[in-house]
Amino acid sequence: MLYDLVIIGAGLAGFSSALVAVERGKKTVILARGLGNLYSSSGYIDLLGYYPATERKPLLSLLEGLNRLIDEKPAHPYSLVGTDMIKDAFSSFLSISEVMGLPYGGSTYKNVIMPTAVGSLVPTTLFPKTAERDVFEAEKIVVAGIRELIDFFPAYTAGNLEIALERKIDFYWVNIGINVHRELNSYDIALALEEKEIRDRLLKQLKPISKGSLLLIPAVLGVKRWKEVISHMEEELECKVLEIPTFPPSVMGYRLAETLLNYLKSKGVEIITGYSVDYFKGDKDVEEVAITMSNGRLKKFKGKSYILATGGILGEGLQVYPQEIKETIFSLPVISPEPPSREDFFNLEGQPFSSTGVFVNNSLQPLDRTGKVIFNNLFVSGATLGGYDPFLEKSGNGVALSTGYKAALMALKG
Ligand SMILES: Cc1cc2nc3c(=O)[nH]c(=O)nc-3n(C[C@H](O)[C@H](O)[C@H](O)COP(=O)(O)OP(=O)(O)OC[C@H]3O[C@@H](n4cnc5c(N)ncnc54)[C@H](O)[C@@H]3O)c2cc1C
The missing domain is CATH 3.50.50.60 (FAD/NAD(P)-binding domain)
Known part of the structure; x- marks a missing residue:
């Protein structure tokens, strides 16, 4: 051929x-x-x-x-x-x-600024439309870390973001209630959160802290069913959600x-x-x-x-x-x-x-x-x-x- x-x-x-x-x-x-x-x-x-x-x-x-x-x-x-x-x-x-x-946003005319897992702010050009969120415009920003996830520390992220944005940023630990006797990576958690029952556990903990805020959460909101997971979370929590790319394996990549x-x-x-x-x-x-x-x-x-x-x-x-x-x-x-x-x-x-x-x-x-x-x-x-x-x-x-x-x-x- x-x-x-x-x-x-x-x-x-x-x-x-x-x-x-x-x-x-x-x-x-x-x-x-x-x-x-x-x-x-x-x-x-x-x-x-x-x-x-x-x-x-x-x-x-x-x-x-x-x-x-x-x-x-x-x-x-x-x-x-x-x-x-x-x-x-x-x-x-x-x-x-x-x-x-998998619609992307952005343009070749200007970069936008995104938060990273370590709480720095970096420029990027094209990004999934679900990440079309502005950390500078948000009235309230909350960072949530998931206990079972390796390599994401909300206190560290929030602390550095406070310095970069010169404003108060709260952070919380939540968990997804899975006990597998090992640390989980972002891919494991993203798969787990496609299950409504596990997601509901997370939502229950996030509800009292996130209403009306921009919720920064590691990128674990679904592997294939991300659209459903993200919109369910935003509706239930009455807030905007921004996934922060994690260290590899990276669910967004x-x-x-x-x-x-x-x-x-x-x-x-x-x-x-x-x-x-x-x-x-x-x-x-x-x-x-x-x-x-x-x-x-x-x-x-x-x-x-x-x-x-x-x-x-x-x-x-x-x-x-x-x-x-x-x-x-x-x-x-x-x-x-x-x-x-x-x-x-x-x-x-x-x-x-x-x-x-x-x-x-x-x-x-x-x-x-x-x-x-x-x-x-x-x-x-x-x-x-x-x-x-x-x-x-x-x-x-x-x-x-x-x-x-x-x-x-x-x-x-x-
Ligand atoms: C952890 C990490 C995070 C990154 N984050 C970002 C980011 O946020 N933004 C950004 O813009 N860039 C980022 N990059 C950089 C970006 O991913 C790379 O620059 C880009 O992916 C390079 O793409 P590529 O197609 O040239 O090479 P690669 O993606 O490396 O693909 C090379 C391909 O060639 C194949 N190959 C090699 N040799 C052979 C062979 N002899 N025969 C057959 N196949 C072969 C490999 O198996 C692979 O399939 C990141 C990179 C890494 C590693």
């Missing part, structure tokens, strides 16, 4: 390309070793939180910051995609999110990743996970790639075009060796800093490995060290790209979404 598009990687970058392909009716397969970092992430899509990256004041006027970045950093993935296409990618995602049944995965499958995209792509054939064009099946045989996939969306160092599309960093499938040259010294490693001005990656031209085709295109029909997206620091800039999912979008447009051109 000849695919129009073979995508390697099932993270947001790969999914973003697949959405473009689906819209154009193209035969597409996604090959992935595992599921991407979206499952661990907050589910927020950050375009650019801070610029310059070392500026710790959140960027509010997004286009101003983005245009300045594009002027100053020509090799940054956003400079290669361009403002107009970034806007297209984001607005296309907003429309598709409605169709998929999970909801987005699963929604995308199921939507793409329903549109005919083949998604094969559990196997690494570890073979390719081709010279100026990639002719085929293959995964090694459990019986040791190669299963080959031929496409007109290919997208490499393997997630950089964290996604294991790039591997770090003592003296070099390697791109694992096509042996593409990786532009990386010298191995960082001990002092560099926790450098607050940027961790050198963060901006390591494959360098590409404006069409996102990989380049060799002389600047020549290596494979005409291969396009690179997401965290495998170099030239940006997703953590310092707060741009991880934004780069994945917009480069995935452009990579697919380039790959399917002609």
Whole structure:
């Protein structure tokens, strides 16, 4: 079978390309070793939180910051995609999110400020519509922690928020009354709260403290039935609820990743996970790639075009060796800093490995060290790209979404 598009990687970058392909009716397969970092992430899509990256004041006027970045950093993935296409990618995602049944809000014009589990305030760009709540406007804010949940401490969250917002914030402990002799993570609790009986126990404790307030609660309000759980809570408690993303596993990231995965499958995209792509054939064009099946045989996939969306160092599309960093499938040259010294490693001005990656031209085709295109029909997206620091800039999912979008447009051109 000849695919129009073979995508390697099932993270947001790969999914973003697949959405473009689906819209154009193209035969597409996604090959992935595992599921991407979206499952661990907050589910927020950050375009650019801070610029310059070392500026710790959140960027509010997004286009101003983005245009300045594009002027100053020509090799940054956003400079290669361009403002107009970034806007297209984001607005296309907003429309598709409605169709998929997980509507997102926000815009590319301004960031909004959201509270975190540690009580800091951070900028973000797109967020589930259920999180469309303003901590600055709320008359009363209450933080609730769930005793059985690991890694969420309401006193700590409320204390730091009090400092950040310069106002009084109450906190409470509640419980869901499950005794399994182990700590529960956010996914366990989100599943439990889909049961009305367990939810009612929580509501009974929250009712006296939350009326008329903005209730900040860790993101545990349902895995699949979140809509029902959140609206039931808001109605019963007569308050607004804002889920705060938790440390992984992150239910908000999970909801987005699963929604995308199921939507793409329903549109005919083949998604094969559990196997690494570890073979390719081709010279100026990639002719085929293959995964090694459990019986040791190669299963080959031929496409007109290919997208490499393997997630950089964290996604294991790039591997770090003592003296070099390697791109694992096509042996593409990786532009990386010298191995960082001990002092560099926790450098607050940027961790050198963060901006390591494959360098590409404006069409996102990989380049060799002389600047020549290596494979005409291969396009690179997401965290495998170099030239940006997703953590310092707060741009991880934004780069994945917009480069995935452009990579697919380039790959399917002609
Ligand atoms: C804990 C955490 C929280 C985050 N929170 C946020 C946030 O709040 N906002 C934000 O904007 N960003 C956030 N990010 C960053 C963001 O999630 C990443 O930058 C983004 O997901 C990168 O997407 P990607 O598709 O490029 O890579 P990934 O999501 O890493 O996906 C890579 C894919 O490639 C596959 N793969 C790798 N090698 C091979 C191979 N040889 N063969 C086959 N498949 C392969 C992997 O299995 C995976 O499916 C967070 C990241 C983490 C880890």
